[in-house]
Amino acid sequence: MTRANRVTPVGELIAVPDRGLFWGNRGCLVNDAREVTRYSAGRMWIICVLSFKGRRRVQWQPRRLTEVYFLDEATGMAAGHRPCGECRNLDYRRFKAAFFATYPEDEPGVRGIDARMHADRLVARGVRRTYPDDSGALPTGTMVLREDAGWLIRGDRLLRWTPGGYDTVEPYRAGQALTVLTPRCTVAVLAEGYRPVLHPTAESI
Numbered sequence: 001m002t003r004a005n006r007v008t009p010v011g012e013l014i015a016v017p018d019r020g021l022f023w024g025n026r027g028c029l030v031n032d033a034r035e036v037t038r039y040s041a042g043r044m045w046i047i048c049v050l051s052f053k054g055r056r057r058v059q060w061q062p063r064r065l066t067e068v069y070f071l072d073e074a075t076g077m078a079a080g081h082r083p084c085g086e087c088r089n090l091d092y093r094r095f096k097a098a099f100f101a102t103y104p105e106d107e108p109g110v111r112g113i114d115a116r117m118h119a120d121r122l123v124a125r126g127v128r129r130t131y132p133d134d135s136g137a138l139p140t141g142t143m144v145l146r147e148d149a150g151w152l153i154r155g156d157r158l159l160r161w162t163p164g165g166y167d168t169v170e171p172y173r174a175g176q177a178l179t180v181l182t183p184r185c186t187v188a189v190l191a192e193g194y195r196p197v198l199h200p201t202a203e204s205i
Contacts, residue, residue: 009078009150016163029066039126047076052087073196078143080121098192120183136174139190145179165201
């Protein structure tokens, strides 16, 4: 049976057979019967590589972090996650440098990053914080909601998200009424120059 462990750009968990490029967590989400009982736990929501130092994990163990999976890094960021400081240390340091270039007044280190990200991604537990934008100037890697679907901004194009990849291209321009899914502080990091890993279909369509 396919487990509901894939994360959409809006942060929902769905069951699909397609594999993603990354995994991550947002705390322990399951009870002793391995049933999902909460949306999140804690503020450290990370994006990890699928293979690191030969480690093996037993999926969805009670009282431990619950493994969830992302199509690509842009999807994980839209859902409110950031690069892991261990298995993706170089990317984390790039993310951190861009973050504090934008928010130099925040508490230094990962605590400051996670505090602002937590405030920017949720209104309440399980309720996403989004905001409207029609500027046509959002940076590459930002995910938006349009016509009830998630779309990736890549330069002057919008790419429609699906669990298996991006499948439709439309122009991105000023005046389009979009709902931004990627947390505001992460959008600022992208604007500062951080480039997330995108699924190969973002390059091929």
